[in-house]
Amino acid sequence: MSIQEIQEEIVDEFSIFEDWMQRYEYMIELGKSLPLINGKYKTDDNIIKGCQSKVWVHAELEGDKLVFTADSDAIITKGIIAILIRVFSNQKPQDIIEANTDFIDEIGLKEHLSPTRANGLVSMVKQLKMYAIAYQTQLN
Amino acid sequence: MSNTSSLDVAVIRKDFPILDRMVNGKPLVYFDNAATSQTPKQVIDAIVDYYSSYNANIHRGVHTLSQEATDKYEQARLKIQRHFNAAKPHEIIFTSGTTHSINLVANGFSSLLQKGDELIVSAMEHHSNIVPWQMLCERTGAMLKVIPMSEKGELIMDEYRKLLSDKTKMVFCNHVSNALGTVNPIKEIIEAAHNVGAAVLIDGAQAAPHIQADVQELDVDFYTVSAHKMCGPTGVGILYGKEEWLHKLPPYQGGGEMIAEVTFEKTTYADLPHKFEAGTPNICGGIAFGAAIDYMNAIGIDVIAAYENELLVYATEQLLSIEGLRIYGTSENKTSVISFNIESIHPYDIGSILDKLGIAVRTGHHCAQPIMDFYKIPGTVRASFNFYNTKEEIDAMVEGVKRAKAMLQ
Incomplete structure (x- = not known):
């Protein structure tokens, strides 16, 4: 599936939730259930420091696609990471570079990706794109 | 409400327009x-009045508006002087707030220190009372020593006394810890420092809204305050300094207002307080700070403190009824601040859910990372109460925390 298709799928899934409680409960479930990153990559080098919650990201090229794994010490942050990983992982670097994150607004989680929110997620999206740029250069 | 305070919170709340706001559909x-x-409407009115009636640059203007603005600004200085019982009005220096005040003093000490001198800081400082001194140490070769704290979040005074020596030139410490609420024994700290000839700076940012500080009785050398912690506007505060110290310190910033005479050969500096007030100050802010002091004094700091202590005791009891909840900072001598965590839950998650319920708390390290390192935690949830808060609001928070816990665990 393309990034766009996955985003549409997620927007669809979220449309059944009636209020923030249900959205948060879903994200918390995502955060709890997913083993996101191999422990050996949870190193200080891979930390994207937000002000409050720590976020780790690891990137690896598999064929012509970039695979991301990530984690956070805060569960809601981890839930959002799970969503971001679902969108961006296993995609071609060029597609990642060109993708937007507007769907986050549509699923009612905009406040978590505000540039002034101190949770590391904005930096994480930036970092995903940086990896994509780096690997794209390598592929070229 | 209880009989022990004479504060009518329903009436007080009417002074604060923002308290009627809804957030995420909740009060x-x-x-x-x-x-x-x-900010109470009395302070908001002072701000509106300034810009509506007499906005002008102060000092030296010959026209009426300038004179009116100057008078009001200097009246505010006098109000602040009386409030903190400074001996002289020019011992009150207007700054942009506590951080600016501390930097002003730290910068001034550059010329008074030499290699091998020692400075003492407490383990529970806000970064703004650590970093300027570290920078000072880098410039001068002085050493920074730290007063350790106990598990309860109290300074270990015996250890402090051991750190003091004739090498100690400066001790700085907060009056109240922003992250834990602990009220530090500053009178003892000041006395002991003076016995070895060291100067003392007390960061009063967290204390001023809750405790009436008398700088002469404390015999403190420097005391710093931010207006926005005590119902005033942001971007303004004061440095209190003993006159003799303010004479010893060189000016911090150069510019207009702070000079007596300027030629390209030599500039002579203005007298206190203008020596430290370069450039056009936050005139409106200073005047509004004066209005905030009036507002708080009309209620009475003691009345405020007694009521806030009721809120603290009530909230502590209610929160501790939640299983797995731990409070950081358990001194008997605290202002109305509660820092807490729930076992295995990140404070950011609790804060995010409380926000959805319209409840504003702070989460994170509260700009006091050494305290978080001490407890080996990433941060805490911090609820801090003011005299316009109610027990019903505390109930709403406790319910919110329980709900967050149920969702997150």
Whole structure:
């Protein structure tokens, strides 16, 4: 599936939730259930420091696609990471570079990706794109 | 409400327009007062009045507006002087707030220190009372020593006394810890420092809204305050300094207002307080700070403190009824600040859910990372109460925390 298709799928899934409680409960479930990153990559080098919650990201090229794994010490942050990983992982670097994150607004989680929110997620999206740029250069 | 205080919170709340706001569809519960207090209409009126009636640059203007603005600004200085019982009005220097005040003193000490001198800081400082001194140490070769704290979040005074020597030139410490609420024994700290000839700076940012500080009785050399923690506007505060110290320190910033005479050969500096007030100050802010002091004194700091202590005791009891909840900072001598965590839950998650419920708390390290390192935690949830808060709001928070816990665990 393309990034766009996955985003549409997620927007669809979220449309059944009636209020923030249900959205948060879903994200918390995502955060709890997913083993996101191999422990050996949870190193200080891979930390994207937000002000409050720590976020780790690891990137690896598999064929012509970039695979991301990530984690956070805060569960809601981890839930959002799970969503971001679902969108961006296993995609071609060029597609990642060109993708937007507007769907986050549509699923009612905009406040978590505000540039002034101190949770590391904005930096994480930036970092995903940086990896994509780096690997794209390598592929070229 | 209880009989022990004469504060009518229903009446008080009418002074604060923001408390009627809805957040995420819920009535706002504002418990982030230790970061910034809310502003009563009396202070808002003073701001509007300034810009509507007599906005002008102060000092030296010959026209009426300038004179009116100067008078009001200097009256505010006098109000602040009386409030903190400074001996002289020019011992009150207007700054942009506590951080600016501390930097002013730290910068001034550059010329008074030499290699091998020692400075003493407490383990529970805000970064703004650590970093300027570290920078000073880098410039001068002086050493920074740290007063350790106990598990309860109290300074270990015996250890402090051991650190003091004739090498100690400066001790700095907060009056109240922003992250824990602990009220530090500053009178003892000051006395002991003076016995070895060291100067003392007390960061009063967190204390001023809750405790009446008398700088002469404390015999403190420097005391710093931010207006926005005590119902005033942001971007303004004061440095209190003993006259003799303010004479010893060189000016911090150069510019207009702070000079007596300027030629390209030599500039002579203005007298106190103008020596430290370069450039056009936050005139409106200073005047509004004066209005905030009037507002708080009309209620009475003691009345405020007694009521806030009721809130503290009530909230502590209610929160501790939640299983797995731990409070950081358990001194008997605290202002109305509660820092807590729930076992295995990140404070950010609790804060995010409380926000959805219209409850404003602070989460994170509260700009006091050494305290978080001490407890080996990433941060805490901090609820801080002011005299316009109610027990009903505390109930709403406790319910919110229980709900967050149920969702997150």
